[in-house]
Amino acid sequence: MIRLFQTNKVRIQQELEGDWDFQPIGQEDEVPLTYTYRLPVPGCWEMHPQFLTYRGKGVYRRVIEVDSHTAVRLCFKGVSHTADVYFDGKQVGHHYNAYTPFTAVIPDVEPGRHEIVIVVDNSFHDSSSLHLPNDYYSYGGLIRPVVMEFIPDLYIEHIHFKPIFTDDGWQGEIKVALRNIGSEEASFHLRAELGETLVEWEESRVPAGHTSSFTLLQEFPHVREWSPSEPHLYQLAVQLFTEGGFSPQDDLIERVGFRTVTANNGRIQVNKQDVVLKGFNRHEDHPMTGAAIPYQLMVQDMELILDMGANMVRTSHYPNDERFLDLCDERGILVWEENHARGLSLQQMQHPHFEQQCEDCNQEMVVNHYNHPSIIIWAILNECASDTAQGREMYSRQLKQIRALDPSRLLSFASHHRDKELCFDLVDVVSFNLYPLWYTDEDPAELCEQARRWADELGGLGKPMIMSEFGADGYYGFREPSGVKGTEERQAEIIDRNLAAYLARPFISGMLIWQFSDCRVTEGTGWLLTRAGTQNSKGIVDRYRRPKLACQVVKKHFNS
Ligand code: ADA
Numbered sequence: 001m002i003r004l005f006q007t008n009k010v011r012i013q014q015e016l017e018g019d020w021d022f023q024p025i026g027q028e029d030e031v032p033l034t035y036t037y038r039l040p041v042p043g044c045w046e047m048h049p050q051f052l053t054y055r056g057k058g059v060y061r062r063v064i065e066v067d068s069h070t071a072v073r074l075c076f077k078g079v080s081h082t083a084d085v086y087f088d089g090k091q092v093g094h095h096y097n098a099y100t101p102f103t104a105v106i107p108d109v110e111p112g113r114h115e116i117v118i119v120v121d122n123s124f125h126d127s128s129s130l131h132l133p134n135d136y137y138s139y140g141g142l143i144r145p146v147v148m149e150f151i152p153d154l155y156i157e158h159i160h161f162k163p164i165f166t167d168d169g170w171q172g173e174i175k176v177a178l179r180n181i182g183s184e185e186a187s188f189h190l191r192a193e194l195g196e197t198l199v200e201w202e203e204s205r206v207p208a209g210h211t212s213s214f215t216l217l218q219e220f221p222h223v224r225e226w227s228p229s230e231p232h233l234y235q236l237a238v239q240l241f242t243e244g245g246f247s248p249q250d251d252l253i254e255r256v257g258f259r260t261v262t263a264n265n266g267r268i269q270v271n272k273q274d275v276v277l278k279g280f281n282r283h284e285d286h287p288m289t290g291a292a293i294p295y296q297l298m299v300q301d302m303e304l305i306l307d308m309g310a311n312m313v314r315t316s317h318y319p320n321d322e323r324f325l326d327l328c329d330e331r332g333i334l335v336w337e338e339n340h341a342r343g344l345s346l347q348q349m350q351h352p353h354f355e356q357q358c359e360d361c362n363q364e365m366v367v368n369h370y371n372h373p374s375i376i377i378w379a380i381l382n383e384c385a386s387d388t389a390q391g392r393e394m395y396s397r398q399l400k401q402i403r404a405l406d407p408s409r410l411l412s413f414a415s416h417h418r419d420k421e422l423c424f425d426l427v428d429v430v431s432f433n434l435y436p437l438w439y440t441d442e443d444p445a446e447l448c449e450q451a452r453r454w455a456d457e458l459g460g461l462g463k464p465m466i467m468s469e470f471g472a473d474g475y476y477g478f479r480e481p482s483g484v485k486g487t488e489e490r491q492a493e494i495i496d497r498n499l500a501a502y503l504a505r506p507f508i509s510g511m512l513i514w515q516f517s518d519c520r521v522t523e524g525t526g527w528l529l530t531r532a533g534t535q536n537s538k539g540i541v542d543r544y545r546r547p548k549l550a551c552q553v554v555k556k557h558f559n560s
Contacts, residue, residue: 004326044290078144099318100364129351153182187243226257231332257373277510279312309558328374338379346385425459433469445501466510476542
């Protein structure tokens with residue numbers, strides 16, 4: 001399953017799911033001659049008994065059939081974490097970062113059988129600035145769907161839809177990016193359909209070898225708003241006709257919603273109504289599937305999240321699978337989506353590839369997830385060096401990059417620097433990761449009042465504030481009347497006191513529990529050794545989604 005809706009009716013698409021040939025090659029560079037294993041795609045190799053903790057390169061291979069001369073576009077929704085893509089032995093793509101999609105286009109493919117080979121690497125190699133030993137697990141493999149598409153020389157690369165509310169009602173900005181991989185300039189016209197509205201663009205041209213965007217502003221008088229309680233969605237179908245043609249050569253269907261997001265009077269508004277964000281930080285992790293969570297288990301997470309009364313998920317600490325974002329759109333769950341980075345020191349941010357790898361991740365996150373009405377906040381660089389002058393420059397550059405790509409959403413980052421924070425003036429929403437009663441003995445009520453004062457003094461005056469992380473370890477099944485740290489009882493009590501404090505304070509616009517479910521972490525040394533069982537155990541449900549005592553506490557507060 002690629003998405004929760006059909007994205008094409010004209011363009012032929014085939015999901016390359018199922019078994020692929022697989023061979024581990026350690027740190028070798030040679031593509032293997034023989035393949036010993038078969039692994040499912042999507043999937044993580046850690047689910048195979050031979051590769052439970054394998055870190056290195058693994059090669060996936062699959063043969064595909066093409067009926068007639070065409071161009072092929074391969075879409076990889078997520079490869080963890082470095083991919084080199086070969087088509088009939090020739091390299092056609094390279095990508096770093098497990099959590100963002102990328103494509104490889106192969107023009108002029110002849111009819112017949114062709115071989116796709118992907119060299120995947122999940123080792124913490126020198127060129128990797130974001131995938132490091134960390135408080136989550138960098139799995140190996142083709143962890144999200146792979147799709148093969150047959151495209152004409154001029155094709156639709158993406159569509160961006162921006163809802164705009166005016167005194168006269170709803171409008172929408174439709175921007176279509178077209179790519180011409182042919183050797184001649186191409187003339188075309190476009191037609192878009194949304195609900196009862198049909199719009200056409202003037203005939204235009206894209207030069208050979210170029211990607212060009214075509215934008216149109218359209219009124220949508222009779223549409224229904226998207227909101228958390230009534231998440232109305234519309235299909236936006238765009239068709240491409242080449243000069244003089246009556247049947248479409250290509251198409252792309254997106255799913256969009258009409259809603260606004262603002263930050264005024266120290267609060268966050270969706271459709272001009274103040275919202276209090278109540279939810280979870282969630283890692284894409286499951287003991288049976290690793291990061292390759294299948295749809296049924298995504299739905300299970302969603303049902304648990306809704307059952308506890310939450311209205312927001314933070315995609316800590318990386319962009320999520322599009323199918324989960326589709327589910328959030330459908331169920332009315334608001335999303336804080338963030339780029340991929342957790343807890344990097346200034347020295348780690350000075351890695352020669354850090355800025356480029358972040359820029360790529362930001363670009364791929366925003367461009368690919370632009371149309372999800374559920375996403376209301378873009379965020380960057382969880383707990384990195386925003387307390388230093390050089391760190392601030394990098395935060396500033398990345399926030400500007402995202403703002404330029406999408407000025408319609410709020411920006412934030414989660415800080416643990418307390419009174420040393422230097423970047424609150426750069427964002428729309430100030431967010432604190434603080435762990436009162438767990439890492440410190442502070443009282444949550446006093447600490448959040450103090451955090452508000454820090455925010456006000458450090459550039460966040462008048463801005464909405466979110467408690468973006470708080471929580472406590474709770475080892476599933478460890479129950480004891482003593483309620484010592486690590487028991488389910490103590491975790492429940494800590495969550496109870498945090499939520500009671502935050503819900504009672506109108507200056508707090510959101511609270512996101514660390515975390516939804518326990519997650520696997522990298523086996524390591526140093527502070528990672530404090531992660532008993534090689535997992536972060538602050539989940540409200542355990543890795544198998546079995547509820548801990550804290551579950552009832554969350555339910556009580558979020559539904560109050
Ligand atoms: C941090 C971090 C999380 C997690 C958490 C914890 O705030 O952002 O990824 O590591 O602490 O459990 O300590």
